[in-house]
Amino acid sequence: DTAVSQTPKYLVTQMGNDKSIKCEQNLGHDTMYWYKQDSKKFLKIMFSYNNKELIINETVPNRFSPKSPDKAHLNLHINSLELGDSAVYFCASSQWLRRGGNTIYFGEGSWLTVV
Amino acid sequence: QQQVKQSPQSLIVQKGGISIINCAYENTAFDYFPWYQQFPGKGPALLIAIRPDVSEKKEGRFTISFNKSAKQFSLHIMDSQPGDSATYFCAANGGSQGNLIFGKGTKLSVKP
Numbered sequence: 001d002t003a004v005s006q007t008p009k010y011l012v013t014q015m016g017n018d019k020s021i022k023c024e025q026n027l028g029h030d031t032m033y034w035y036k037q038d039s040k041k042f043l044k045i046m047f048s049y050n051n052k053e054l055i056i057n058e059t060v061p062n063r064f065s066p067k068s069p070d071k072a073h074l075n076l077h078i079n080s081l082e083l084g085d086s087a088v089y090f091c092a093s094s095q096w097l098r099r100g101g102n103t104i105y106f107g108e109g110s111w112l113t114v115v
Numbered sequence: 116q117q118q119v120k121q122s123p124q125s126l127i128v129q130k131g132g133i134s135i136i137n138c139a140y141e142n143t144a145f146d147y148f149p150w151y152q153q154f155p156g157k158g159p160a161l162l163i164a165i166r167p168d169v170s171e172k173k174e175g176r177f178t179i180s181f182n183k184s185a186k187q188f189s190l191h192i193m194d195s196q197p198g199d200s201a202t203y204f205c206a207a208n209g210g211s212q213g214n215l216i217f218g219k220g221t222k223l224s225v226k227p
Contacts, residue, residue, distance in 0.1 A: 004158075041153075041202055041222070090159075103164070104215050106158030
Protein backbone atom coordinates (compact mmCIF):
# COMPACT_ATOMS: atom_id res chain seq x y z
CA ASP A 1 0.00 0.00 0.00
CA THR A 2 1.27 3.43 -0.92
CA ALA A 3 1.75 5.53 2.22
CA VAL A 4 1.44 8.95 0.58
CA SER A 5 -0.29 8.99 -2.77
CA GLN A 6 -0.88 11.95 -5.01
CA THR A 7 -2.66 12.39 -8.32
CA PRO A 8 -2.12 13.15 -11.09
CA LYS A 9 1.51 12.14 -11.56
CA TYR A 10 1.84 14.18 -14.74
CA LEU A 11 -0.06 17.30 -15.67
CA VAL A 12 0.44 19.45 -18.76
CA THR A 13 -1.75 22.51 -18.98
CA GLN A 14 -1.92 25.92 -20.57
CA MET A 15 -1.15 29.21 -18.93
CA GLY A 16 -4.14 30.75 -17.22
CA ASN A 17 -5.82 27.44 -16.43
CA ASP A 18 -6.82 26.28 -12.95
CA LYS A 19 -5.71 22.84 -11.78
CA SER A 20 -5.76 20.70 -8.66
CA ILE A 21 -3.48 18.05 -7.25
CA LYS A 22 -4.89 15.59 -4.74
CA CYS A 23 -3.03 13.91 -1.90
CA GLU A 24 -3.93 11.20 0.57
CA GLN A 25 -1.91 9.53 3.32
CA ASN A 26 -2.77 6.26 5.05
CA LEU A 27 -0.15 6.51 7.78
CA GLY A 28 -2.45 8.01 10.39
CA HIS A 29 -0.26 11.12 10.55
CA ASP A 30 -1.48 14.43 11.90
CA THR A 31 0.62 16.66 9.67
CA MET A 32 0.70 17.04 5.90
CA TYR A 33 2.79 19.22 3.63
CA TRP A 34 3.19 20.49 0.12
CA TYR A 35 6.72 20.94 -1.19
CA LYS A 36 7.83 22.37 -4.50
CA GLN A 37 10.95 21.05 -6.22
CA ASP A 38 12.33 23.26 -8.96
CA SER A 39 14.51 22.35 -11.91
CA LYS A 40 17.60 22.61 -9.71
CA LYS A 41 16.14 19.99 -7.36
CA PHE A 42 15.77 22.45 -4.47
CA LEU A 43 13.01 21.32 -2.08
CA LYS A 44 10.98 24.22 -0.73
CA ILE A 45 8.14 23.98 1.77
CA MET A 46 4.95 25.62 0.60
CA PHE A 47 2.34 24.68 3.17
CA SER A 48 1.92 22.60 6.26
CA TYR A 49 -1.34 21.46 7.83
CA ASN A 50 -1.73 19.92 11.25
CA ASN A 51 -5.07 18.23 11.92
CA LYS A 52 -6.68 20.22 9.10
CA GLU A 53 -5.31 23.51 10.45
CA LEU A 54 -2.95 25.60 8.32
CA ILE A 55 0.32 25.96 10.21
CA ILE A 56 2.96 26.99 7.69
CA ASN A 57 2.30 29.19 4.73
CA GLU A 58 5.57 30.18 3.16
CA THR A 59 5.84 33.00 0.68
CA VAL A 60 3.63 31.45 -1.94
CA PRO A 61 1.41 33.40 -4.35
CA ASN A 62 -2.21 33.38 -3.25
CA ARG A 63 -3.01 31.64 -6.53
CA PHE A 64 -2.02 28.52 -4.59
CA SER A 65 -4.68 27.39 -2.16
CA PRO A 66 -4.39 24.23 -0.07
CA LYS A 67 -7.48 22.49 1.27
CA SER A 68 -7.59 19.79 3.90
CA PRO A 69 -11.02 18.14 4.19
CA ASP A 70 -9.69 15.78 6.85
CA LYS A 71 -6.29 15.00 8.29
CA ALA A 72 -5.66 12.23 5.75
CA HIS A 73 -6.12 14.51 2.74
CA LEU A 74 -4.42 17.69 1.59
CA ASN A 75 -5.23 18.98 -1.86
CA LEU A 76 -3.51 21.80 -3.73
CA HIS A 77 -5.46 24.07 -6.05
CA ILE A 78 -3.65 26.44 -8.36
CA ASN A 79 -5.43 29.30 -10.12
CA SER A 80 -4.30 31.17 -13.21
CA LEU A 81 -1.28 28.97 -13.85
CA GLU A 82 1.93 30.66 -14.96
CA LEU A 83 4.99 29.31 -16.77
CA GLY A 84 7.01 29.66 -13.56
CA ASP A 85 4.70 27.24 -11.79
CA SER A 86 6.21 24.38 -13.78
CA ALA A 87 7.84 22.14 -11.20
CA VAL A 88 7.41 18.91 -9.31
CA TYR A 89 5.02 19.19 -6.40
CA PHE A 90 5.44 16.74 -3.54
CA CYS A 91 2.87 15.94 -0.94
CA ALA A 92 4.26 14.63 2.34
CA SER A 93 3.17 13.71 5.83
CA SER A 94 4.66 13.30 9.29
CA GLN A 95 3.43 12.10 12.64
CA TRP A 96 3.70 15.52 14.24
CA LEU A 97 4.94 19.01 13.44
CA ARG A 98 6.43 20.89 16.33
CA ARG A 99 8.78 18.26 17.68
CA GLY A 100 12.19 16.98 16.76
CA GLY A 101 12.71 13.61 15.17
CA ASN A 102 10.07 14.54 12.66
CA THR A 103 10.49 12.09 9.80
CA ILE A 104 8.67 13.26 6.72
CA TYR A 105 7.31 10.76 4.22
CA PHE A 106 6.98 11.94 0.65
CA GLY A 107 4.68 10.98 -2.17
CA GLU A 108 6.05 10.27 -5.63
CA GLY A 109 5.42 13.76 -6.91
CA SER A 110 3.23 15.48 -9.46
CA TRP A 111 5.06 16.82 -12.51
CA LEU A 112 3.35 20.03 -13.55
CA THR A 113 4.23 21.57 -16.92
CA VAL A 114 2.65 24.86 -17.89
CA VAL A 115 2.82 25.68 -21.60
CA GLN B 116 18.97 32.78 4.88
CA GLN B 117 19.97 29.21 4.21
CA GLN B 118 19.93 27.33 7.47
CA VAL B 119 21.39 24.09 6.11
CA LYS B 120 24.27 24.31 3.67
CA GLN B 121 25.19 21.22 1.65
CA SER B 122 28.22 20.44 -0.48
CA PRO B 123 29.25 19.41 -3.03
CA GLN B 124 26.49 20.10 -5.51
CA SER B 125 27.53 17.07 -7.57
CA LEU B 126 29.87 14.15 -7.00
CA ILE B 127 31.29 11.47 -9.27
CA VAL B 128 32.76 8.38 -7.64
CA GLN B 129 34.10 5.14 -9.02
CA LYS B 130 32.40 1.90 -8.06
CA GLY B 131 33.82 0.68 -4.77
CA GLY B 132 34.93 4.14 -3.70
CA ILE B 133 33.77 6.25 -0.78
CA SER B 134 31.23 9.02 -1.34
CA ILE B 135 31.24 11.87 1.16
CA ILE B 136 28.64 14.62 1.34
CA ASN B 137 28.86 17.42 3.87
CA CYS B 138 26.32 19.63 5.56
CA ALA B 139 26.52 22.52 7.99
CA TYR B 140 23.72 24.03 10.01
CA GLU B 141 23.23 27.28 11.88
CA ASN B 142 20.38 26.77 14.33
CA THR B 143 21.70 25.29 17.58
CA ALA B 144 18.15 24.21 18.48
CA PHE B 145 18.21 21.60 15.73
CA ASP B 146 18.25 18.12 17.23
CA TYR B 147 17.40 15.79 14.38
CA PHE B 148 19.48 15.36 11.24
CA PRO B 149 18.16 13.02 8.54
CA TRP B 150 19.49 12.25 5.10
CA TYR B 151 17.08 11.66 2.26
CA GLN B 152 17.77 9.82 -0.97
CA GLN B 153 15.90 10.65 -4.16
CA PHE B 154 15.98 8.59 -7.34
CA PRO B 155 14.89 10.13 -10.65
CA GLY B 156 11.13 10.24 -10.93
CA LYS B 157 10.58 9.41 -7.27
CA GLY B 158 9.99 11.29 -4.06
CA PRO B 159 12.73 11.71 -1.45
CA ALA B 160 12.91 8.82 1.02
CA LEU B 161 14.53 8.71 4.44
CA LEU B 162 17.92 6.99 4.27
CA ILE B 163 19.43 7.42 7.72
CA ALA B 164 19.15 9.91 10.56
CA ILE B 165 21.08 10.95 13.65
CA ARG B 166 20.51 12.88 16.86
CA PRO B 167 23.29 15.03 18.36
CA ASP B 168 23.80 12.79 21.39
CA VAL B 169 25.94 10.48 19.26
CA SER B 170 28.84 11.30 16.96
CA GLU B 171 28.30 8.53 14.46
CA LYS B 172 25.55 6.25 13.20
CA LYS B 173 26.05 3.41 10.78
CA GLU B 174 23.51 1.45 8.78
CA GLY B 175 25.06 -0.96 6.34
CA ARG B 176 27.27 0.97 3.93
CA PHE B 177 25.85 4.33 5.05
CA THR B 178 27.34 6.28 7.95
CA ILE B 179 26.49 9.69 9.37
CA SER B 180 29.27 11.52 11.18
CA PHE B 181 28.17 14.35 13.45
CA ASN B 182 30.26 17.18 14.91
CA LYS B 183 28.12 19.19 17.30
CA SER B 184 30.74 21.82 18.15
CA ALA B 185 31.35 22.55 14.48
CA LYS B 186 27.65 22.28 13.64
CA GLN B 187 28.46 19.92 10.80
CA PHE B 188 27.37 16.47 9.74
CA SER B 189 28.27 14.30 6.82
CA LEU B 190 27.11 11.21 4.97
CA HIS B 191 29.65 8.56 4.02
CA ILE B 192 28.75 5.86 1.54
CA MET B 193 31.26 3.03 1.65
CA ASP B 194 31.84 0.71 -1.31
CA SER B 195 29.70 2.97 -3.49
CA GLN B 196 27.63 1.16 -6.12
CA PRO B 197 26.02 2.35 -9.36
CA GLY B 198 22.66 1.74 -7.68
CA ASP B 199 23.56 4.47 -5.18
CA SER B 200 23.42 7.04 -7.98
CA ALA B 201 20.77 9.50 -6.80
CA THR B 202 20.33 12.93 -5.31
CA TYR B 203 21.01 13.13 -1.59
CA PHE B 204 19.55 15.77 0.71
CA CYS B 205 20.59 16.54 4.23
CA ALA B 206 17.99 18.10 6.51
CA ALA B 207 17.49 19.30 10.06
CA ASN B 208 14.77 20.25 12.49
CA GLY B 209 14.18 20.71 16.17
CA GLY B 210 13.06 23.17 18.82
CA SER B 211 10.17 25.21 17.51
CA GLN B 212 11.20 24.34 13.96
CA GLY B 213 9.16 21.19 13.41
CA ASN B 214 9.35 21.37 9.67
CA LEU B 215 12.44 19.86 8.08
CA ILE B 216 14.88 22.35 6.56
CA PHE B 217 16.59 20.78 3.56
CA GLY B 218 19.98 21.36 2.02
CA LYS B 219 20.13 22.01 -1.71
CA GLY B 220 21.01 18.44 -2.59
CA THR B 221 23.99 16.55 -4.01
CA LYS B 222 23.73 14.59 -7.21
CA LEU B 223 25.85 11.46 -6.84
CA SER B 224 26.95 9.44 -9.86
CA VAL B 225 28.75 6.18 -9.25
CA LYS B 226 30.63 5.01 -12.34
CA PRO B 227 30.95 1.26 -13.00
